[in-house]
Amino acid sequence: MKYQVDEKGFYGEFGGAYVPEILYATVRNLQEQYREIIETEAFQQEYHALLKDYVGRPSPLYYARRMSERYGCRLYLKREDLNHTGAHKINNTIGQILLAKKMGKTRIIAETGAGQHGVATATVCALMGMRCEVFMGATDVERQHTNVERMRMLGAEVHPVRTGNMTLSDACSEAIRDWCCHPADTFYIVGSTMGPHPYPDLVARMQSVISEEIKWQLQEQTGRDYPDYLVACIGGGSNAAGTIYHYMDDERVKIVLAEAGGHGWDTDHTAATIHRGTTGILHGAKMLVMQDDDGQIQEAFTISAGLDYPGVGPMHCHMAKQGRTTVLSINDDEAIRAGYELTRMEGIIPAIESAHAIAALQKMTLKTDDVVVLTVSGRGDKDVETYLKNKSLAGEYGNF
Numbered sequence: 086m087k088y089q090v091d092e093k094g095f096y097g098e099f100g101g102a103y104v105p106e107i108l109y110a111t112v113r114n115l116q117e118q119y120r121e122i123i124e125t126e127a128f129q130q131e132y133h134a135l136l137k138d139y140v141g142r143p144s145p146l147y148y149a150r151r152m153s154e155r156y157g158c159r160l161y162l163k164r165e166d167l168n169h170t171g172a173h174k175i176n177n178t179i180g181q182i183l184l185a186k187k188m189g190k191t192r193i194i195a196e197t198g199a200g201q202h203g204v205a206t207a208t209v210c211a212l213m214g215m216r217c218e219v220f221m222g223a224t225d226v227e228r229q230h231t232n233v234e235r236m237r238m239l240g241a242e243v244h245p246v247r248t249g250n251m252t253l254s255d256a257c258s259e260a261i262r263d264w265c266c267h268p269a270d271t272f273y274i275v276g277s278t279m280g281p282h283p284y285p286d287l288v289a290r291m292q293s294v295i296s297e298e299i300k301w302q303l304q305e306q307t308g309r310d311y312p313d314y315l316v317a318c319i320g321g322g323s324n325a326a327g328t329i330y331h332y333m334d335d336e337r338v339k340i341v342l343a344e345a346g347g348h349g350w351d352t353d354h355t356a357a358t359i360h361r362g363t364t365g366i367l368h369g370a371k372m373l374v375m376q377d378d379d380g381q382i383q384e385a386f387t388i389s390a391g392l393d394y395p396g397v398g399p400m401h402c403h404m405a406k407q408g409r410t411t412v413l414s415i416n417d418d419e420a421i422r423a424g425y426e427l428t429r430m431e432g433i434i435p436a437i438e439s440a441h442a443i444a445a446l447q448k449m450t451l452k453t454d455d456v457v458v459l460t461v462s463g464r465g466d467k468d469v470e471t472y473l474k475n476k477s478l479a480g481e482y483g484n485f
C-alpha cells in the first residue's frame with residue numbers, strides 16, 4: 086500500500102486539504118464519511134447496477150491485432166470510449182452523485198474544461214432529478230459549444246467564468262467559491278483526481294472499476310491477470326488512476342503515462358506538468374503546478390482541451406517522484422498522428438486526450454510477447470473538427 090493516501094490525505098509530500106475556513110467543516114465531514122458510505126453493501130449494489138445497465142459496463146478489453154503487429158507487442162485496448170457519454174468520466178459522476186444523495190445534499194455543482202465532465206455530471210443529475218450548476222471558462226464555453234448545449238438540454242445551468250484566462254483552472258476556482266457560499270446543501274462533484282482530500286482518493290476509487298475489470302478480462306484472454314505494461318494519458322489523472330489502481334503495488338507491472346507536451350515540454354506552450362511543474366498549492370491540494378517565480382499559475386497549453394490543466398493530481402506527483410511511473414511528454418503533432426493511426430488501423434477514432442496514450446507506444450521498447458494494456462479514455466467524435474484541421478500533421482494518413 087505504498088502509494089495509497091495516508092490518514093491525513095497525503096501521498097508522500099503531495100495532497101492534503103488546503104481549504105478556506107468556511108469549507109473546513111464540510112470537507113471534514115466528507116473526509117469522515119466517504120469511505121464508510123461507499124463501502125456499504127447498499128452503495129456498492131446501486132453503484133454497480135448503474136455501471137452495468139446505465140453506463141454499459143464492463144467496457145470491452147479489445148485485442149488490437151493490427152496495432153500489435155505494428156508495435157511488436159500484444160496490445161489490448163480498454164475501451165472506456167464505449168461508455169455512456171463517451172468517456173471514463175461517468176464512472177466517477179455516478180459514484181459521487183450516489184454519495185451526495187446519501188449525504189442528503191440537494192444541489193450539485195461541477196467545474197468543466199472541455200465540457201466532458203460537465204456533461205457527465207449533468208447526465209447523472211438528470212438521472213437522479215437533482216439541480217445541477219456547471220462552471221465553465223468563458224473561452225471554453227465558446228470553443229466547446231456542443232457540450233454546452235448538451236448540458237443545457239440535460240437541464241443544467243452553465244455559468245461562464247470570466248476571471249483569469251477564462252479556462253478550466255478558473256472554472257475550478259469559481260466552483261470552489263460557489264461551494265463556500267452554499268456548503269450546507271451543495272455537493273461539489275470534482276472531475277478528476279485533484280482537489281482537497283478526500284477527492285483524489287474518492288475519484289481514484291470510483292475509477293478503479295477500470296483495473297478491476299482489466300484483471301479478470303486479462304485472465305480470461307491471456308491466462309494471466311496482469312500485463313507487462315499499463316499505458317494511459319494523464320491530465321488531472323483520473324483515467325490513469327483507474328487504470329493502475331489494482332496494480333500500483335505490483336512491481337511486475339510497468340506503468341507509462343502520457344502527459345500533454347503541447348509544442349514541447351521545454352517551450353512556453355505546454356501542459357506537461359510533471360516535466361515542468363514545481364511544488365505548489367492549487368485548488369485545495371499540494372501538487373506539481375506550472376507557476377512563475379511569484380507563484381502565479383501559468384496557463385497550460387495543448388491541443389487537447391481535456392488535458393489543459395496547469396496541475397496534476399497528488400497521487401501521480403508522488404508516484405512519478407518515486408519512480409513508480411514513467412511519464413512521457415507527447416506533443417500535439419504526435420498525438421494527432423497517433424489518433425489518425427488508431428483510426429485507420431483499428432477503426433477506432435479516439436479522443437485527442439487518448440491519442441496521447443497511443444503516441445506513447447512508439448517511445449517504448451517492447452518485446453513481441455509483452456502484454457500491453459492501453460486505456461482509450463474517450464471517443465473522438467468531439468474532436469473530429471480538430472483532427473481535420475490538423476490533418477497536415479497526420480503523416481501518411483493525412484492524404485485524403
Ligand SMILES: *Cc1c(COP(=O)(O)O)cnc(C)c1O
Pocket residue numbers: 172173174201202276277278318319320321322323324325391392436438439462463464
Ligand atoms: C477529461 C478527459 C481526460 C483527462 O482527465 P483525467 O482525469 O486525467 O483522466 C482524458 N481523456 C478524456 C476522454 C477526457 O474526457
